[in-house]
Amino acid sequence: MDLGLFFGRFHPLVVHLPIGFLLLAALFEGASRLKQFNQLKAAVSWTLLLGAISAIVSVIFGLLIAGDRGYDDDVLSLHKWFGISVVVLSAGLWLIEIGILKVSSKIIGGIFIVLILFLSLTGHLGGTLTHGEGYLVEHAPGFIKKIAGASGKKLAPLDKVPGNPDSVVVFTDMIMPILETKCMPCHSETQAKGGLVLTTYETLMEGGDGNATISPGKPLSSELFRRITLPVSHQKFMPLKEQPLAFTEVSLIAWWIEEGAKADSRLSQSEIPDHLSELLMRDHKIDVTPKPYYEQATAPELNQEKNQLIESMTAFNIRKLSAKNNFLDVSVSQDVKKLTGQEVEQLLQLKDHITWLDLKDKLDDPSSLESISELSHLTRLNLAGNPIADDHVAALSDLKYLESLNLVATSITDVGLESLSQIASLKRLYVWQTDVSRDAANELMKNKGIEVVVGYQLAIENN
Amino acid sequence: MCHCDHQKSDYTRRDFLTKTSLGLGALSLSSLLGPSPVFGGTPSINPNSGILGQPHFPAKAKRVIYLFQSGAPSHLDLFDYKPLLNKMNGQEIPDSVRKGQRLTGMTAGQASFPLAGSIFDFKQYGDSGAIMSNLMPHTAKIADELCFIKSMYTEAINHDPAITFFQTGSQLPGRPSIGSWVSYGLGTDNENLPSFVVLVTKNKTGQPLYARLWGNGFLPSEHQGVQFRAGKNPVLYLSNPPGVDPIARQQQLQDLEKLQKQSYDEFEDPEIQARMAQYEMAFRMQTSVPEVMDTESEPDYIYDLYGEDSRTPGTFAANCLLARRLAEKGVKFIQLYHQGWDQHNNLPNRLPRQCKETDQASAALITDLKQRGMLEDTLVIWGGEFGRTSYSQGQLDETFGRDHHPNCFTIFMAGAGVKKGFSYGATDDFGYNVAENPVHVHDFQATLMHLLGVDHERLTYKFQGRRFRLTDVHGHVVNDILS
Structure with missing residues (x-):
């Protein structure tokens, strides 16, 4: 049991008494200066006395609760000193009213104004302590918020x-x-x-x-x-x-x-x-889903020399992945029927950049896979419709970032699949219209988590 | 200054900006009719890569096939299973659900709004457990490839504004359609074919479709969608008139080019360049279009996959098959339209017929793209312009129908960049309002552009003094459906 805290927690309740009394005293004082209300002058000293006493009680309770946890030190100390000032001012005013201290009536009015100002500030700071900053204007129209300087939502x-x-x-x-x-x-x-x-x-x-x-x-x-x-x-x-x-x-x-x-x-x-x-x-809104390699890594800048090279490689359509991503997306120009070995060799000069490569139906000589396997940043490779057999694809196991490989309509079989399973990064493998068996495909899916697409024809055969 | 030079001085800042952005067109002019040189160049000045040069960020989808189901399929009878509707069949829809929702002129006078449960059987399919009705048995088989958005909503309540809104981002006609924006922004992957191709199912009736749905609006006119028709002349006025041989045609076009160039030098009207680009494209299409439209070479098992209809040119199935062929050729935006989903009455008989025309081919297209490895970078979209009401239009009897309903409906996507075997958003127990994760049409458009590597806020075109974009001032990418 903590008696201090027990009383202290009555602070928020008690504080409303001095607020009421002192406001009333100020009202009486103001009104009494008009002729028809001058009889109110007699009530001012009484109200002030009640205000001063309740203010003293509030300050004592306030000091008791100040030790409680969780208040902002700066605001708390401001609140405390303004509160104490209110006590001093109201007590002083009472002494003036009952005639112990003598000052002119103009000064009395001034002191009242300062008292009400301090009272409001103390009250507002108290509110900030209990409800947190910006509570008052949280639902205020925008222009009021602007005046109050409230920043709106706090960033977590x-x-x-x-x-x-x-x-x-x-x-x-x-x-x-x-x-x-x-x-x-x-x-x-x-x-x-x-x-x-x-x-x-x-x-x-x-x-x-x-x-x-x-x-x-x-x-x-x-x-x-x-x-x-x-x-x-x-x-x-x-x-x-x-x-x-x-x-x-x-x-x-x-x-x-x-x-x-x-x-x-x-x-x-x-x-x-x-x-x-x-x-x-x-x-x-933090997206932590794993990004593909080409978004994680950074390709070197495409300098003048590389740009000229790209310009000269007319057999290919070459594009940057995006304005800020220097990896390249390469496909073969519509007008090229088959690529020559020399043209494939050209790609090696861009081996730090090429990450998507589409050579569908365009390879004549399967041995060019040797060169392609040197394009070490490849993530997607489309070799569909090319004369590729099992012994050619072994070279591809050097591609350590390859995620998607398209071998549709090639001569690959279960044997070739075996060597492809060595590519740890491989996620999707397309082997429709090949001799790859559904069993081998399923095996690979189960063991390596690679999605092997064998296509619709085989699905029918199996039914 | 001589008055006759007036048009030269009248060369405003706006003209200048428009023209410099179109300067790319001038580059491609050099290749007019000549042997097509490949625009190697640095990737950034590749004239085929649109106004953006390169995407804002790496694209998940390189091309889109949009199977638009015009007339608005009933989400309540296809994808959005609501047992409560069956339980409360025939009872009045509670006011707390309808909330004074605006009605069409067709049901506004209706005294009673009896809830209508679906008469079709719903089941869960695939490992993902997607719920679908028995009207789409083929699509159900590929449920694990699909990404459903069950909380789509729109503001339009009638077909024309709704479909215009979906395709152009504005209910009022005149804005460029999605495909035109894509063509303008990203260019083409095949300079022998348009970047934006439209296929409309032949001989369907229903809500009319107009060329402005695939129009270029204020964008340069070479970005409009080109409609390929079934039959002898896929693209109207493309083939040489009888008696004109190709050599004469080529000579004619070369002379025409000179005249146009002269006219351009004088007036500097960007539309002349657009016209020249189109002549150039048309000439190249004289060989490329017959090649892509000739499906004779497709093996029987492919026809079997797409269904018997696919052998009849102009059907939805035949168009799906063509869509795949166009995608293989690098066409960026392929838009199909299938009319007839507007079941105001006799839904129990008419809806199954509609599904029969579309179900197998839609599923086949996705299956076919997948086995070719093309689903890797192709996005397929299936959906209409709004949903249908959970109450009956008119009497609730065996020929009941459903009215237009903008508050919620379902679309699905498959392929590049979207989660598969996934369902996003939900409607309330009456299938009347969105209960969670609403997706507005502009959100859908923003997401679509995002998948293509385009920031929808940064692809703009200045017209009549202000910058326009597909999503106007709206739209948020739906990150939760991205894979």
Whole structure:
């Protein structure tokens, strides 16, 4: 039992008395200066006395509750001193009214105006303490908000995460901003409550006075995680002053600790559980679905020399993937019936850039696959309708980023499929109109997770 | 200044900007009638790559096949299963559901609005468990390839404004259609064919379709959709008139080009360039179109896949097969229209007939693209301009029908860049209002452009003093359906 706090919590209730009394006193004083209301002058000193006494009680209760947790220090101290000023001013005015102090009636009016001003300010600051900043004008029309300087919605820490998940370092870009907003007000070099400093990764891992703040791999035995997930009413619940952490933020911290609480792991390299990626998308529009290779990696700039080269390669249609992406999408010009070996060789000069290559029906000589296998940044390769057999495709296993391979209407069989299964990055394989058996295809789908499309004809045969 | 030079001085800033953006057309002029040189160049100045030069971001879809079901298919009888409607069959629709919703002139006078359950059987299909009615058995088989949006909504309640809205982003005629924007922005992958081709099912009646649905609006006219017809003359006035041989034709066009060039030098009207580009295209199409339209070479099992109809030119099935052939040739935007989905009455008999005409071929197209590896970079879209009411138009009897309903309807997509075996959004228990994740027509358009690598906010055209775009000032990409 804490008697101080017990009384202190009556503060928000009691404060309305001085507000009422002192406003009334000011009204009486003002009105009494008009002829028909001059009898009200007699009531001013009484009302002032009631106001001053209730103001004293309010200040005492206020001081008792100030020790309670979670108030903004700056606002609190302003509120306190304005409140005390109200007491001083109202008591002084009372002394003047009953004649102990003597001043001119003009000065009395001035003091009343200052008193009401201070009273309003104290009340507003009190409101800010309980309801938070911007509460008053939250639903105000836009122009009033502008005058009040309210910034509108507060940005959550995770809203500042850069859009491209590939560049996001989980700790620096996602965990740190949460700690910064929620924890650092009390746990920085300047304050270091409980001996805990959270400003750097090292000091975070070092921890505070008690148990290990973070124990990698085990969120539940990490003190930090325990504190932010206790019932809000629990004495040890954190954060004390700020809003509790949102579910998405808690989930993110749990996941980061589970994954070993590393300092430098990147979002793109991590396997993010479905529920967390859905939460990040829902709350902060952070898209963590894995990006294809050509969006993760960066191809070198296309310089003058390369551009001239592209211009000279008239057998091909060559396009940049996008304005900012220097990878190239290459297909064969409509007018070219079959590519010569020389023309295929040309592609090698662009091997750092080509990521999509469509050679459907255009290859004459299957040995040119040797050259194609040197295009190490290929992610999509269309070789449909070319005279390609099992022993040619072995070369393709060097392509370590290849995601999609089209071998429709080639002479490939189950044997060739075997060597293709070596390509770890392969996701989709099209082998319609080949001798690949449905069984081998299914095997590959089951073992390697590659989607092997054998097409509709075979589906009919099997029925 | 001599008055006769007036047109030269009248060369406004707007003209200048329009023309410089069209300067690309002038580049391609050099190849007019000549042996087609490949515009190697740096990728950024490739005249075939549209005004953008290259996409804003890597495109998931290189081309789109849009199977437009004109007249508005009933979502309640095909995709959006509502058991409550069957349970409350014949009862009045609650006011709390209808909320005074605007009605068409056809039902506004109706005294009673009896709820009409679907008389068709619904089942779940595929590993994804997509719910569909028994009217689309073939599409049901490929349910795991499809991405349904069940929470589409529009503002228009009648066919013409609704379909115009879907195709051009505005209910009022005059804006460029989606395909024209795509052609303008991204250019073409095959300079021998138009970038935007339209195929309309022959001999269908129903809500009229007009060329302005695939019109270029204020964009240069070479970006309008070119309609390919069934029969001897796929593109009207394309073949040489009787008695004119190709050599004479070529000579004629070369002379015409000189005249036009002269006229362009004098007036500098961009439309002259557009006209020249079209003559040039028409000449090349004299060989490329017959080639792509001749489906004789297709094996029997392909006809079997698309259904018996596919052997009859001009049917929806034959058009689906053509769509695949056009996609193989690199046509960027292929738009099919199939009329007759407007079941105001006799829905129980007429709807199954409509489905029969479209179901097998739609599914076949997706299957065929998939086995060729083309679903990798081709997006297929199936849907109409709005939905249909959950109450009956007129008496609820065995020949009941449903009225227009803009508040919610279903479309589906398949292929490049969209999740497969996925369903997005939901309607309420009456299939009357959107319950979660609403997708507006502008959102759909923004998403479509996004899949093509275009930021819908950055592809604009200045006309009459302001910049226009497909989505006007609206539209959000529906990220949740992207794979």
